[in-house]
Amino acid sequence: MLTHKIIGLDVGxxxxxxxxSDLMGWTAQGLDTLRINEEENELGITKLAEIIKKEDADTVVIGLPKNMNNSxxxxxxxxxxxxxxxxxxxxxxxxxxxxERLSTMAAERSLLEADVSRSKRKKVIxxxxxxxxxxxxxxxxQ
Structure with a gap:
């Protein structure tokens, strides 16, 4: 059992x-999608900090997209x-x-298998x- 929840991020x-995560550390649940503007350096960090505090998380896992050659x-x-x-x-x-190699592809495949419409997929991917x-x-x- 965890002492604090863990937050996972897919940064685009x-x-x-x-x-x-749940406090058992067994499952991950989707929580939110933050709108950001990377070009304007509006990264949603303040909103994310609020979520982290509200969820009483002490760890954040950020997806690191690597190329297939590990670069x-x-x-x-x-x-x-x-x-x-x-x-x-x-x-x-x-x-x-x-x-996080292929995580977005796996999520897309999962949503396709669940027959989620394209417009809904775009909102939750x-x-x-x-x-x-x-x-x-x-x-x-584990």
Missing amino acids: SKTVGVAV IGFRGEASLKYKEELLKILPDINVVMWD DKMAAVFILQGYLDSL
């Missing part, structure tokens, strides 16, 4: 999918920058960078990707 250029590309660099910005606001939070990222991390703790 326009949205950040947010998921949260870190542009999106990976953006996720690392997001981590830095989060630590400026919440310096005591534990941040784990988690290899980032939150679902955050669930996949966090669930992968939680499974690694």
